[in-house]
Amino acid sequence: MKTSNLFWIVLGVVGAAGLAGCGKSEPAATSPATPAAAVAPVAAETPKTAETSLAAPALAAVKKASDAVVASLQIPDFQTATVADLSAVATQALSGLGQASSASPVVVEKVNAVKTALAAGEAGEALSALAGLGAAAKNIPSAAAIAETATQVVSAWALKQGFDVAKISGVLGALQKKDYAALATQATSLLGKGGLTGDQKGLLSGVLNAYGIDASKAAGAVGALKGLMGK
Numbered sequence: 001m002k003t004s005n006l007f008w009i010v011l012g013v014v015g016a017a018g019l020a021g022c023g024k025s026e027p028a029a030t031s032p033a034t035p036a037a038a039v040a041p042v043a044a045e046t047p048k049t050a051e052t053s054l055a056a057p058a059l060a061a062v063k064k065a066s067d068a069v070v071a072s073l074q075i076p077d078f079q080t081a082t083v084a085d086l087s088a089v090a091t092q093a094l095s096g097l098g099q100a101s102s103a104s105p106v107v108v109e110k111v112n113a114v115k116t117a118l119a120a121g122e123a124g125e126a127l128s129a130l131a132g133l134g135a136a137a138k139n140i141p142s143a144a145a146i147a148e149t150a151t152q153v154v155s156a157w158a159l160k161q162g163f164d165v166a167k168i169s170g171v172l173g174a175l176q177k178k179d180y181a182a183l184a185t186q187a188t189s190l191l192g193k194g195g196l197t198g199d200q201k202g203l204l205s206g207v208l209n210a211y212g213i214d215a216s217k218a219a220g221a222v223g224a225l226k227g228l229m230g231k
Contacts, residue, residue, distance in 0.1 A: 072096075073149055078156040078172040079165055086157035087118050093150040094118075100143045107136045107143070114154060123158035124199070127206030130154055135212075152178060155207045162203045171207070184213055191215060 073093055076085050094111050101107035113129035130151055137147035156175050159168050171190065174183035187204050190196070196204075205215035 075149070075153065075176075078160075078176045079169065081156075081160075083157060083160050086153055086160065090118055090150060090153040090157055091115060093146055093153060097137065097143060097146040097150055100146060101137055101140050104136065104140060107133070107140070107147075110136060111150075114150070118154070118157070121161070123161040124202055124206060126154055127158050127203065127210055130206075130210040133210075148178070151210050155210055158203055159207060162197075162200050171204070175207075180211060183211065184208065188215065 073089060073096075076089060078086070094115050098108055098111040098115075101111070110129055110133045114126050114133070117123075117126035117129055134144065134147045134151055137143040152175055156172055159171060165172070168190070170186035171183060174180070174186050187208050191201060191204050208215045
């Protein structure tokens with residue numbers, strides 16, 4: 001009887017211990033950690049300074065204004081246009097060039113000198129001031145195109161001041177097409193024929209000089225101009 005009671009007492013203790021063990025919460029199972037996605041390195045941005053922040057919009061504005069000038073220019077037929085017509089177009093081109101190149105004192109000085117000569121009808125002085133204009137303007141956004149047109153029209157205007165159209169038809173045609181190799185050939189050929197006045201020789205030489213050609217070296221004029229203009 002005592003043994004039976006002892007058995008039930010032990011069984012009770014074991015059962016209580018088991019229940020107590022079941023009441024304890026086991027640690028929650030954890031899933032293997034998901035590796036973090038690799039983050040691509042972010043390229044370092046070029047620091048913006050006050051100068052670069054202001055320069056970009058300013059350059060864009062200059063280019064837009066320059067493109068508008070080029071688009072607005074109506075180049076007349078050099079064979080039939082009057083001196084007054086050519087002067088008006090040249091002045092318009094020069095004014096646009098002056099605005100586009102306002103930050104360049106060299107270009108502005110040349111532009112003003114050419115405009116003064118145009119207004120006074122001084123062809124020789126206009127051509128002298130025109131020399132080097134294209135080279136001075138080439139690094140200014142869109143100004144090179146205006147300078148090329150201004151040089152083209154001023155050259156035609158100057159030539160028509162001192163020649164009959166029939167005599168310089170080939171030169172005017174080359175200017176109209178911006179065919180600078182043909183311009184060198186036509187002008188140097190005309191100079192070589194003789195029968196020109198001193199003023200006429202000066203005009204032809206002035207036009208060649210505006211495009212970087214030394215008329216006294218006529219034999220190499222075409223090659224030099226092709227090298228200069230890349231045409």
